[in-house]
Amino acid sequence: MENGAAAAASTRKRAGEQECRALGLPLAVLSPRCQSHVQGSLPTRRFSHTGPRGAEHAAEGDAQPPPPKKTIFSGIQPTGVLHLGNYFGAVRRWVELQEQGHNVIFSVVDLHSITLPQDPATLHSQILNMAASLIACGIDPARAVLFQQSRVSEHAQFNWVLGCLTTLARLGHLPQYKEKSASLKEVPLGLYVYPVLQAADILLYRATHVPVGEDQLQHIQLAAHLARVFNNKYGRTFRLPHSMVYDDATGRLRSLRQPTKKMSKSEADPRSRIELTDTPDQILEKLKKAVTDHTSAVYYDPEARPGVSNLMTMHNALTGLSYDEIRAQCEGKDTGQYKLLVADVVIEHLRPIRQELTRLLEDKAHLVGLLDLGAARAKAIAASTWAEVRRKVGLSE
Structure with missing residues (x-):
């Protein structure tokens, strides 16, 4: 007779196999660690493709049910390594939305990355690195x-369907295109039309909310516009997506070398950013050389003292201390000493993330298996939407 532990393990195994078969994904394609991950997770939180996950029926007489969950979609390009600005401005917020129990869908948007030239071998590696980074962050x-x-x-x-509903004039007015094409002699068509693909990304999953930076607001407005155009032409199909913009300094972390500019993966100087893969020594060296000013006192003034204020923003985001509390804590310290304090805080916060990232990248089969599972789950949702679009447009009966 099986003991209690063996019986529980057997139950988890059967549940995991049933879920993978339901998705059309044989369990055999997953690595042993991925099988363990799936089998250990599925029984307590079942996947659902058409509504909120894991909804439990409240007993009669219980409190009112919670409000409907948001369906949230967001994506990130696999170019470069995640840095602290990406972490504060996007990924950590994604984790918070996940923890709040919303339906969350996150994509490594590799099709968007090839709007500009990429080395194939490097791109493939970066796709796995980005997926591992997101998992390591939570x-x-x-x-x-x-x-x-x-x-x-x-x-x-x-x-393609949405592209046929979009005008050249509408795309030409988008600021991202003007900015990215300014330095190019020949502009790839993909760079011009990628906001349409972005709209397809969002509407395929009938997303209600999209976390974005301020520079992407007009692209979400385009997605809502195309949803209206499609609904008016073919009948009610899509909800209008809403942008989620977080208006605080942590979402706009500045370059360590040019603190008047945003921290960016594309900046040529790697000293300008703290990457999640940086070692403690690299983090310390970058922060010691961060550009500040000639005033020794530590206080927050983003207009007059962007460099020191940027360091205080990191400190605030990682500890929860207010700027006034940080200033009081650093009374008597100069900016050189303060940089060392911030380095310690950053190093300790990123240590478990970097360790988990390293562990994931050491088992590529496990990582690929998780992406296999994610692709099957995403396709189950996208295929349903696409089938409805085909019928309404007249591409199928």
Whole structure:
């Protein structure tokens, strides 16, 4: 007779196998660690493709049910390494939304990355690195849909339909295109039309909310516009997505070398950013050389003292201390000493993330298996939307 532990393990195994078969994904394609991850996670939090996950019926007489959950979609390009600005401005917020129990769908948007030239071998490696980074930061593949965009063909197919509803004039006014094309002699068509693909990404999953930076607001407005155009032409199909913009300094972390500019993966000088893969020595060296000013006191003034204020923003985001509390704590310290304090805080916060990232990248089969599972879950949702679009447009009966 099986003991209690063996029986529980057997139950988890059967549940995991049933879920993978339901997704059309044989359990055999997953690595042993990925099988363990799936089997251990599924029984307590079942996947659902058409509504809120794991909804439990309240007993009669209990409190009113919670309000409907948001369906949230967001994506990140796999170019470069995640840095502290990405972490504060996007990924940590994604984790918070996941923990709040919303339906969350996150994509490594590799199709967007090839709007500019990429080395194929490097791009493939960066896709895995980005997926591992997101998981290491707290995105849970059992609770969120995490997938590689190009693995779900409906993105490109739906992109064509929406492209046929978009005008050149509408795309030409978008500021991102003007900014990115300014330094190019020949502008790739993909760079011009990628906001349409972005709209397809969002609408395929009938997202209600999209976390974005201020520079992407007009792209979400385009997605809402195309949803209205499609609904008016073919009948009610899509909800209008809403942008989620976080208006605080942590979402706009500044370059360590040019603190008047945003921290960026594309800046040529790697000393300008703290990357999640940086060693403690690298973090210390970058922060010691961070550009500040000639005033020794530590206080927050982003207009007059952007460099020191940027360091205080990091400190605030990682500890929860207010700027006044940081100033009081640093009374008597000069900016050189303060840089060492901030370095200690950053190093300790990133240590477990870097360790988990290293562990994930050491088992590529496990990582690929998690992306296989994510792609199957995403495709189950996208295929349903695409089938409805095909019928309404007249591409199928």
